[in-house]
Amino acid sequence: MTANTQAKPGERLRALKGHAQDLRRAIVSMVHTAQSGHCGGSLSAADIVSALYFDIMNIDPSQPRMPGRDRFVLSKGHACPVLYGALALRGYFPVDELSTLRKNDSRLQGHPVSTYLPGVDATAGSLGLGFAQAVGMALEGRMLKAPYFVYALLGDGELNEGVVWEAASTASKFGLERLIAIVDRNNLQNDGKADDIMPMEPIDKKFEAFNWRVLAVDGHDMAAVLAALEEARKPAGKPTCIIARTIKGKGVSFMEDKREWHGKPPSDDEYGIACKDIEGGCV
Numbered sequence: 001m002t003a004n005t006q007a008k009p010g011e012r013l014r015a016l017k018g019h020a021q022d023l024r025r026a027i028v029s030m031v032h033t034a035q036s037g038h039c040g041g042s043l044s045a046a047d048i049v050s051a052l053y054f055d056i057m058n059i060d061p062s063q064p065r066m067p068g069r070d071r072f073v074l075s076k077g078h079a080c081p082v083l084y085g086a087l088a089l090r091g092y093f094p095v096d097e098l099s100t101l102r103k104n105d106s107r108l109q110g111h112p113v114s115t116y117l118p119g120v121d122a123t124a125g126s127l128g129l130g131f132a133q134a135v136g137m138a139l140e141g142r143m144l145k146a147p148y149f150v151y152a153l154l155g156d157g158e159l160n161e162g163v164v165w166e167a168a169s170t171a172s173k174f175g176l177e178r179l180i181a182i183v184d185r186n187n188l189q190n191d192g193k194a195d196d197i198m199p200m201e202p203i204d205k206k207f208e209a210f211n212w213r214v215l216a217v218d219g220h221d222m223a224a225v226l227a228a229l230e231e232a233r234k235p236a237g238k239p240t241c242i243i244a245r246t247i248k249g250k251g252v253s254f255m256e257d258k259r260e261w262h263g264k265p266p267s268d269d270e271y272g273i274a275c276k277d278i279e280g281g282c283v
């Protein structure tokens, strides 16, 4: 069930922007409490994940394994705070449990594990492998003539992995038109600028050459994100890649476009500033 199907356009956008801010609050709060984890790539993806979990995806939190549900694969698994936030806020598990991020025996490990937590469709963290799983899920869906879409979120640094391109070839070979890859193009990875470490442009032409349909979007413009996701669902006989231009650390002034906030926790003072930056403050 989508969360927002009945809303009027203005209300729909307002609600989704609000959910994205809730996700940002949850991300910095989780990583601050854990004193460990990844803020930057979680914050860059917050608007996209809000659109998916609070609007686009056909999911039912009371039936996390519903066979016909849409699947979401966070292939850049290190950004799991954004996924855990969405799952908790959609009601898959109690919001209080977010404070257990990265603790021993927690269901919220530093990278998502599908057998630990309801709603996690794929175990991920080794970059590239989540995307390969997403291709497998979409292939299964095609073979079963199942109605579900598979959404895979990849980092731009993740595109360096050879397995991404093996999986991309497989997806187009089988015409997996219900597979939608979203590249979080925030221009940074953990050690520096993504293109300094390994130039990947032209990303759009590369996916086109692998026989994918390619869309490009401002990943922080909620109306544009929704429009791209809706366009991507239209049958094309081939998979779709949405290249989402984003800012790593988006929404927290001192984290924006800063490499060092890839995987560093905020201090108490920094957490206070982050809470002020995120409209509405932190809980």
Ligand SMILES: Cc1ncc(C[n+]2csc(CCOP(=O)(O)OP(=O)(O)O)c2C)c(N)n1
Pocket (backbone or CB within 6 Å): 040, 041, 042, 044, 076, 078, 079, 125, 126, 127, 128, 154, 155, 156, 157, 158, 159, 161, 184, 186, 188, 189, 190, 191, 194, 248, 262
């Ligand atoms: C196979 C593999 N190699 C290296 C790593 C270590 N690693 C974790 S995050 C990361 C950078 C990822 O950058 P990007 O995909 O751009 O993610 P984002 O900027 O969205 O956080 C790397 C190299 C890994 N998780 N898996």
Ligand SMILES: [Mg+2]
Pocket (backbone or CB within 6 Å): 041, 155, 156, 157, 184, 185, 186, 187, 188, 189, 194
């Ligand atoms: Mg990146």
